Structure formats: structure tokens, C-alpha cells
Amino acid sequence: MNLRILSNLFLLAVLLSCSVVKPKQPGKDTFSHGKLKVSENKRFLQHEDGTPFFYLGDTAWELFHRLNREEADQYLEDRAKKGFNVIQAVALAEFDGHTVPNAYGYLPLQNLNPAQPAVKEGADNDYWDHVDYVVDKANELDMYIGFLPTWGRYWHDDGIRFFTPENARAYGEFLGKRYKDKKVIWILGGDREVKNDHHYAIIRAMAQGIKAADGGSHLISFHPPGSRGSAEWFHNDNWLDFNMRQNGHATDYTYRYSKTQEDYNREPTKPVMDAEPLYEDHPVNFDAGRQGHSIAADIRRALYWNLFDGAFGHTYGHHSIWQMYDPEKERHPINNPLMSWQEALDQPGALQMVYGKRLIESRPFFTRIPDPSIIVKGRVPTSVPGEGRYRFVATRDTNGTYAMIYCPVGRAFTVNMKAIKGSKVKVWWYNPRNGKATLFDTFENVQDERVFISPDKGELIDWILVLDDAAFNYPAPGKQ
Template identity: 80%
Template structure:
């Protein structure tokens, strides 16, 4: 017997016991809360047992199509480690996923017919076995797959059209039946605008087929064209459980991220979030020659613009990762990616998304509402609350126990203190770059208005002001 090894094991056991340092449990324990559903107030997602669910997604459109098992493991383990809980991926992928095989030489369909998925006997023997492997791996790591059955080109673009209402229903039923017991969220659409009766018929038939196959056990949404919303086409359809925006690849609030609040205010009420905002390292407005590429600061702004204006969660994306760009594979790059997908895993924006999730979860979750009235308009409204890249936005809970203001720049602003009901207020600055909170003041709530300025005056460095009713003794922002 190796006594040094034994003594080390005993020492670890004692340490775990003394400090309550329990080995980390598998993240799939989150699935023990039951299936996902829409909250009673129709604003959020939650589990069957009432536990809130903050959707923190990553965009991996080509995951099923382009990555082998080892690569998929690397990607999924990285994203789980960074706190993502939904991975958005497409079965019939955009980049010729219908005619270009996956890394193992398999295609998804026989004869390009959605009614004939290319399923073969045996394990690891077809395209769908590889999809199964990736879904199982994601679930094992505690993540859902935001599952797009197809990219939009195959039901929309005349030169790529392979769907009819009839085979869309059959394909949907195949998927629903096959993945009935997996932890997934269905996302129809695929970056196309619904412009004809045929488009409506195909989409609705696919939703009908999925529900027939899985018994309605999973939530369904729709991924729209850029600067559009699923609500524009399907808001009143019963199968659409929540609305998805694609606010898209602009760095400006105006006419893009303002649409989140527009969808929040629609009737009947449905949850809303942005399933495709500006990606990190993406050509701004698809015009790199004039505007360059986005930075982590740009994708942080979209996160808080969306959350503070009513979104129940958020999706991050990186321009190299969605397409799984790998120069060693000699694939044609789409829109000038700056690095390989493997390098892009560690870009700063990805690691900073979790701070938004933790901030929202550190305060009452299901009662949070957007409230533009928190910010007092300045004499020049384009300064406060601002426009373009410099828009200030605010949120609070319905009971007035806390309020938050997102400050994209260091500029003096005034808060309507009447939204906080308590007699004493604790004021924090929360750093969205590292998740650290600083309690900088506690004061009597006797003024109708109070002026603040974030720690980095005049800089393009964002901060979040958190105001708490001191009587509730909330933890530091971002802490449990």
C-alpha cells in the first residue's frame, strides 16, 4: 500500500469535513427542479417547482455540423465553466449543413428530404447519433440545448428550399419524439423574415409536429431576422411560449435594443429576451471597413440594456464561435472572423456575462420590472438618459425594495428616489467587468431626487448603481 497517497486522501477528507468543502456536484442537479415553464405573471421562465430560471445562452449555430466529439467536449466544458446554461445550435446548419457532411462524414437527411432523416441502425452510425452525443454532453454539464430544427434558408430561400408544410410536420414530429426526454428548448425560425403564407404554414406545421412528438413537454420560441421579433409574426400563436428578438449586430441602443421594451409592453403578455444581440469581435453593422469590430464593452451594454428593459435572460455570441471558424480546417470564413473559435473561447465578454446573471439573481427575481421613470431626464435628454451607445436604463422590483441603473459612461445623472419605499437606502456600485460590489453610501431617503456619478468619470467604462431599501438587508449585489 502507498502510505503517502493514503495519508493525503485522509487529509483531504478531514479538510472537506472541517471546512465543509464538498466536492462540486454535477451541474445537472438543476434539472431536478422539473421542466421549464412560463411564470404565472408571464414575464419570466421558471422550473415546475417555482425556482426562477435565468436564460444565459451562447451562440453555437454550427456546433452539430462542424465539431467532432473532442471539440464539442472542449467547447461545452468551457461554456459550462463560464456559467452558461443554454447552448443555441442548429440541426440543419446554415453553412450548407444539408449537403456538407459533419466531421464523421454523415449528412442529416436522405435525398434532401426533411421527411427522411438519415437514421441508421447502431450507435455512432449517423448524423443524429452525433447530435444525441452533444445534447447528452450539454445536459450532463447542466446546460439546455436551444435547439433550432433548421436554419431559415431551407424554408425561406427559393434556391435552398427543401421544406413544405407536409414534410415540416413530419420532421418536427421526428425531432419531438427523438428528444422528448432531453433537456432542450425548441427555437423555430432561423434568421429569416416570415413574408408569405407558405412561410407561416411551414413554421406552424413544424411547431405542430414537435408538439405531437414530444407531447408539449418543452418550451418553443422563434428566432427572427435581424432587428425583428418573433412577436411580429407569431405573438398570438399558442405554440409560441416566449418572444425572441434578434436586436442584431449594431452597437447602438436607438432603434435596436429599445425594441426589447416594445415587446415587453405587448398584449397579451409573453416573456421576451434577445436571442441574438451584437456578437463580440463582430464587424459593427457588418461594416468593418468603416466601423471596425465590437469589443467586450459593446456586448456588456447589450446585456444590461436588454435585462433592464424587461428581458428574462440573454444570449451572448462570438463571431468566430457561431461559425466554429478554424483556419486549420481551411473552411471559408464568414465576415472576417479575427481568430479561431478555440482562441475566442477566452475573449473577455464571455466571462463577463455571468456577472449579469448573478446580479439579477441576488435580488427578488420574479417581481422585477423595467422603469424608465427612475432616471430623471436631463435638460438635454440625449445626454441623460442618452442615446446611441450611451443610453442609461433602469429596473426595479414592483415593491420598491431595490432599483438599478445601468451607466454605460461616467456622466452625472439624477434618480427619482420615490421608487424606493424604505426610509434608509444602501447605495452600491456594481462592476460588470468583474462582478465586484462596493457599498459607498447609506443615507436617509428624504429627497425626491438624488444625483450620482459612477467611479470612472467621463470614461467609456460601465457601472451599475444598485439602490436597496436597507430594511431588507439584501446581500452585496451579485452575491447569494
């Protein structure tokens, strides 16, 4: 068969693959696999029975504070249908959650004292009853709450700080006891750096309080400020089960998303993920006047840069949803959101996140490693593997049964075929925009290097090359 016929057949297959994928309905059996724990190789999360857990989070910082129950139901049901399994939300919310009541008129604390949560006898009559409702609703939908006890301003910022090591410990004990039997992942911090011994003492006391009250039954991490990671301050602390990064609201790989692999390589080994990458429809670098707002392609790049550099999961965010912006309510919009949170639910980047999860889950999970050496550096390395928005990244399993290369642009690149150990290789192109895979070729693995180029040559359209050892007969990439 000549090259022109092959090309035409491939183009037809790609066109047929571009139909819209229906959202996956939420499962009902995730929690039956037992509690979450760190995998034996310290790179991933898993359930007690050994089932892998791919953390696919959504950012809903103001969920407890700004939404009523009907709105919370709408939001959570949508996220469950789109395949998310962790919702990140803050108990003492950023936008004056200490002094501005929630949707039902309740405040979380008495006298701004974390040691005195405002709890009343009976049901549905205080702030924490509403938090309970949201946590329970998420759990019913097979999702965890990535539970931030407080935004960082309340333990960090001069003039507003009201946390001390003593009341942080008491507050941690309150939360740990109240949510001991719920499906939560504790996330301390809240967008602030740790600058002095007092900050260290507050965070560590809160972690100690949670663990003392819940018996260590839930994982704990720390949400850092932009361009930073929890490992900078707490990597060697025993309470920190995995590292979080906030690679932040930029579009470039260099000096931002490249930091995921730096944390991956730290010792002792701990899992790492990006809990706050660039949000969809967010002002790029907080500078919409010069750089505009992000689009779904920017969000996909962050997802695959992180995953292929060793992250065990990923968190998505939308600029309207994290703040639950609603133009019909008297709320000051932060950094010019483009639409209401309800409209933002169906932005393309949100649905496309699950395609990354499905891709990773369709191949051996616990043996996956980052491997930049799969991509042969070109004569001009800033072209291949590239820099800025155009960085190519690669991952494979330790046994060499598969490899994946993320291609942010249609540019010829060379692959080190020694990464695949088998004698025959299957070649797939995986479309991260619709989650469809197309089998392109099968060939004898006799060349040390081989040149590939994605289907959309020269365009700012991403593809993923998947190479399989044919002997393992893996399913199509992304197939569940």
C-alpha cells in the same frame, strides 16, 4: 468624515474589488427542479417547482455540423464553467449543412427530404447519433440545448427551399419524439422573416409536429432576422411560449435594443429576450472598414440594455464561435473572424455575461420590471438618459425594495428616489467587468431626487448603481 476621505476610501475599495473572479463551476442540480415553464405573471421562465430560470445562452450555430466529439467536449465544458446554461445550435446548419457532411462524414437527410432523416440502426453511425451525443453532453453539464431544427434558408430562400408544410410536420414529429426526454428548448425560424402564407404554414406545421410528439413538454420560440422579433408574426400563436428578438450587430440603443421593451409591452403578455445581439469581435453593423470590430464593452451594454428593459435572459455570441472558425481547416471564414473559435473561448465578454445573471439573481426575481422613470431626464435628454451607445436604463421590483441603473459612461445623472419605498437606502456600485460590488453609502431616503455619478467619470467604462431598501438587508449585488 469629509468628502475627500470618503472618496479615497471608495477608490481603495474599488481597486481591491478588481481582482479576477474565478469562473463558477457548473452545478449539478438545475434539472432536479423539473421542466421549464413560463412564470405565472408571463414575464419570466421557471422550473416546475417554482425555481427561477435565468436563460444565459451562447451562440454555437455550427456546433452539430462542424465539430467532432472531442472539440464539442472542449467547447461545452468551457461554457459550463463560465456559467452558461443554454447552448443555441442548429440541426440543419447554415453552411450547407444539407449537403456538406458533419465531422464524421454523415448527412442529416435522405434525398433532402425532412420527412426522411438519415437514421441507421446501431450507435455512432449516422448524423443524428452525433447530435444525440452533443445534446447528452450538454445535459450532463447542466445545460440545455436551444435546438433549432433548421436554419431559415431551407424553408425560406428561393432556389434552395425544400421544406413544405407536410414534411415540416413530419420532421417536427421526428425531432419531438427523439428528444422528448432531453433538456432542450425548441427554437424555430433561423434568421429569416415570414413573408407569405407558405412560410407561416411551414413554421406552424413544424411546431405542431414537435408538440404532438413530445406532448408539449418543452418550451418553443422563434429566432427572427436582424432588427426583428418573433412577436411580429407569431405573438398570438399558442405554440409560441416566449418571444425572441435579434436586435443585431449594432452598438446603438436607439432603434435596436429599445425594441426589447416594445415587445415586453405587447399584449397578451409573453416573456421576451434577445437571442442574437451584437457578437463579440464582430464587424460593427457588418462594416469593419468604417466601424471596426466590437469589444467586450459593446457586448456588456447589450446585455444590460436588454435585461433592464424587461428581458428574462440573454444570449451571448462570439463571431468566431458561432461559425466554429478554425484556420487550420478548409472552411471559408465569414466576415473576417479575428481568431479561431478555440482562442475566442476566453474573450472577456464571455466571462462577463455571468455577472449579469448573478446580479439579477441576487434580488427578488419574479417582481422585476423595467422603469425608465427612475432616471430623471436631464436638460439635454440625449445626454441623460442618453442615446446611441450612451443610453442609461433602469429596472426595479414592483414593491420598491431595490432599483438598478445601468450607466454606460461616467456622467452625472439624477435618480427619482421615490422608486425606493424604504426610509433608508443602501447604495452599491456594481462592476460589470469583474462582478464585484462596493458598498458606497447608506442614507436616509428623504430627498425626492438625488444626483449620482459612477466611479469612472467621463470614461467609456460602465457601472451599475444598485439602490436597496436597507430594511430588507439584501446581500451584496451579484452575491450567490
